[in-house]
Amino acid sequence: TRTSRPQRLLQAVCINAVRGNPDSVIAAIDHFCQNQEWAMNVGDEKGAILDSVVMETSPSTVLELGTYCGYSAVRIMRLLPPATRFITLEMNPDYAAVARQVIQHAGLQDKVCLVEGKSADLIPKMADMFGIRTFDFVFFDHWKDCYLPDIRLLEDCGLLDQGSVVLADNVLCPGAPEYLDYVRSSLRFSSRFYRSHLEYTRVLDGLERSEYLGHRDAQRD
Ligand SMILES: Cc1ncnc2c1ncn2[C@@H]1O[C@H](/C=C/CNC(=O)c2cc(-c3ccc(F)cc3)cc(O)c2O)[C@@H](O)[C@H]1O
Numbered sequence: 001t002r003t004s005r006p007q008r009l010l011q012a013v014c015i016n017a018v019r020g021n022p023d024s025v026i027a028a029i030d031h032f033c034q035n036q037e038w039a040m041n042v043g044d045e046k047g048a049i050l051d052s053v054v055m056e057t058s059p060s061t062v063l064e065l066g067t068y069c070g071y072s073a074v075r076i077m078r079l080l081p082p083a084t085r086f087i088t089l090e091m092n093p094d095y096a097a098v099a100r101q102v103i104q105h106a107g108l109q110d111k112v113c114l115v116e117g118k119s120a121d122l123i124p125k126m127a128d129m130f131g132i133r134t135f136d137f138v139f140f141d142h143w144k145d146c147y148l149p150d151i152r153l154l155e156d157c158g159l160l161d162q163g164s165v166v167l168a169d170n171v172l173c174p175g176a177p178e179y180l181d182y183v184r185s186s187l188r189f190s191s192r193f194y195r196s197h198l199e200y201t202r203v204l205d206g207l208e209r210s211e212y213l214g215h216r217d218a219q220r221d
């Protein structure tokens with residue numbers, strides 16, 4: 001096929017969403033994925049949980065791993081006050097290009113900082129590149145086998161502070177078992193699971209919210 005699924009998703013946004021209206025962009029993507037083609041956006045059911053965790057955290061600095069088409073970036077940014085720093089990392093240039101246009105259609109292009117590259121390469125550069133000391137809120141929605149190495153990397157780079165919240169998508173489907181074992185057994189995190197469903201389906205899935213408790217030692221046995 002000539003166009004990719006992200007390009008067809010972007011087309012649906014351009015046709016059906018009102019420029020400058022983030023909620024209409026979210027609705028257009030959800031409609032496209034429910035009625036035309038499934039795509040791996042966090043979706044409306046898990047998206048509502050994402051919204052509530054963002055709002056209760058009221059973060060000053062936000063990091064997202066795995067922009068894809070920009071759906072969760074729009075969901076998060078539409079809730080943030082003007083001064084909030086929002087950084088999203090995407091390794092695939094084609095997806096990044098679609099995401100920039102989706103975010104622009106929502107009118108949020110001045111708020112987004114979309115960096116192209118791999119999380120493991122970029123996380124150690126966050127302080128130097130953006131003068132960010134710590135992130136108050138981090139959303140994991142990239143390759144599931146990167147969740148564990150990347151939360152360890154965030155800790156090692158000192159990018160998590162006491163009270164920082166890491167919210168991870170898909171901990172049941174496709175699943176991130178090693179990540180779950182780690183955050184649930186570590187004395188440095190307090191974790192809780194939000195039961196939900198895989199986007200646009202009835203398949204069980206959920207989000208894990210892990211709050212950083214500070215630099216402690218030891219593991220829970
Ligand atoms: C280390 C690194 N650095 C930077 N960008 C990175 C990166 N690793 C990946 N990315 C980027 O992030 C997105 C990838 C997201 C991966 N998400 C999923 O695999 C996923 C899959 C499903 C799913 C569930 C049931 C099924 F039957 C099929 C699929 C649902 C989901 O919600 C998912 O998130 C994609 O845009 C990729 O380029």
Ligand SMILES: [Mg+2]
Pocket residue numbers: 040041042141169170
């Ligand atoms: Mg996901």
